[in-house]
Amino acid sequence: MDFNFTPDQLALKKMAQEFVAKEITPYALEMDKAGEIRAGLFQKLNDAGMLNLTVPEEYDGPGLDALTIALIYEELGKGCAGVATTTAANALASYPVLVAGTEEQKQKMFSVINDGKLAAFALTEPGAGSDAGAVATSATKDGDDYILNGTKCFITNGGIADIYVIFANARKSAGIRGLTAFLVDRGTPGFSSGKEEDKMGIRASNTCELILDNVRVPASRRIGREGEGFKIAMKTLDAARPFVGAVSVGLCQAAFDFAVKYSKEREQFGKPIASFQLVQAMLADMAMQIEAARLLVYKACWLKDQNVPYGRESAIAKCFAADTAMKVTTDAVQVLGGYGYSREYPAEKYMRDAKIMQIYEGTNQIQRLVIANNILY
Template identity: 50%
Template sequence: MLDMSLTASQQEWRTKVRNFVEKFVIPNAAEYDRTGEFPQKIIEEAGKAGLLDFAVPKEYGGPGLDSLTVSIIQEELGRGCVAIQTTIGGNGLSAYPVLFGGTEEQKKKYFQFILDKKITAFALTEPGAGSDAASVQTTAVLDGNEYILNGTKCFCTNGAYASVMTVIASTDPAKGVKGLSAFIVETDREGITIGKKEEKMGIRASNTVEVIFNNVRIPKENLIGEEGKGFKLAMMTLDAARLSVASAALGLSKRVLEETIRFVKEERKGGRPIVSSQYVQFKLADMAMLIEASENLIHKTCYLKDSGKRYSKESAMAKAFATDVAMKVAAMAVDLFGPYGYLKESVVEKLMRDVKVMQIYEGTNQIQRIVIANNLIRN
């Protein structure tokens, strides 16, 4: 029979992260959202709790977690605050190119930053190259035993706080995506500056900045894999990262449902709690069904990944579906809250602002549909 129960270890991780979120994230999330301040103290506590190194394999000193456990961690963090989940999740996003394509020496070097509780970043997007990675203009030119990096990256999560980044740059612009390569870049190198800090509608506590590379010299040994492998590594990275986005959206959706149930039980109209209305009950049922479908799709994708099977199509499905569901569920909650849902002091108001970007980053949901369709056509 199909066993969908969590292992004892997975249950322990869920409890551990849930307790962390209840203690450090939920009580402070609204204030960080109001100020837009980077949640440094919470990130330090996350480091102490062992939540920053979730992507590091056991052989390099990390916990060596399976995909479903990582999904559970991101879900619980997303339940608390997507901005803080995005910050912590950035350590996985940046590590994946090294994990998938790095040498033993590179893995030991890069993962040590994470084990030392440092923040890391992944730099792919540029002002003219978002969904179209072939348009990357940042260049890496080999000069003796060093590459010289020039260009500008934008919307870089954790960029101003990262100790090291994985950067996608072109080593042969004439080849388009086949000329892209991936690099490890320590942020204390001369020529790296942080540009504009973005002020966002949601996930305001996450750091989103422009990163400028001006004749930045990095050793040849910092090339991940081979020249021309950058696009493949970026796509493999996004396949894995999309599962984290889907999982965080699932956590946010569950939080929305929790808050909505609490509200409709307490709010009264005509002397009766509004939860007694069949209309309200049907809305709750619709929300619950969508959330359950998201969870099942995410868990199936984790199974495929851990089984070593292809999961690119399912990862795109999970990301698009779970974030679309989260947006729909949040909008339904605001409707049920009525005018209270539209107030700044409302929990669901923040959740609705936070979730919108999840339909956009790590590849827009329109791009996910292209990925899904291409996989269907090829088969």
């Protein structure tokens, strides 16, 4: 790996830093309290090119490599993990189409995202979380169409997206062998969003259930072959997991920076708490963990950009960075003491936001199984 970033990468990183400092960080606590992204921010994100980061150049996107995208998501994670999650959901939803979509499907998906609209990836159901083979949403062939019926839950951007990748089972009781992906537009008859989740963290992001009641979808909107959905989903998650790691690293860095600043200002026993060795040890551990997580994320992205196998490294990066986010943000609260527990300061928000990193896009327990399978088989 070359640890020297290109001038273009450095310029994009700086642009993201400046955007986050102006448009996101000052409003993060306000958006967390309101449980939604503030008015006008979607348009500003789009104007800054933050919503279509994974769109290839041939489809009027920026055509960025994975490492550059990770640099941008790290900066977004520093500002607000909820906003970062909202934007990253566009990347997650775009990958099934990149992996197995037709030219028509790519034109459709990327035109929506390029227009500044949101996309959603809908795999999870009330009875199917880590077990994708348990997806109960059905896709019944009817002439040149499929009829979709079922319910999805915990879908990021579910209530505000314009286009969705929906996973359904096209072969009754076939488990993962029947899983099939479809491209579905908002406004399709029978398709609606349901309950919005009142979440512990990433509260600025929209998370809700989706209801499919006899939703008719043309076969031309099927992504890949019938029964190919599981493979498409796994390739998608491999591609997207380093970005969860990048957001986790940004979240860690923000919590760490705040804890360092506070430790230099807060005095006890007549001197700053930063002078106490136990506090210094906590800060040193936090710094080491963040650096290790960042390098694992960069490695996974670099391998992806080299077009070599990277699934193992993708799982390692996501798992380690997410665990680090939970550890570092918890330690940041500890450094602040009682003030860390107060919603007047951002430390407790960082801690609440961090927990989801260990859960979504494959729990960290699932990541460990992926890693073990790569070791043993």
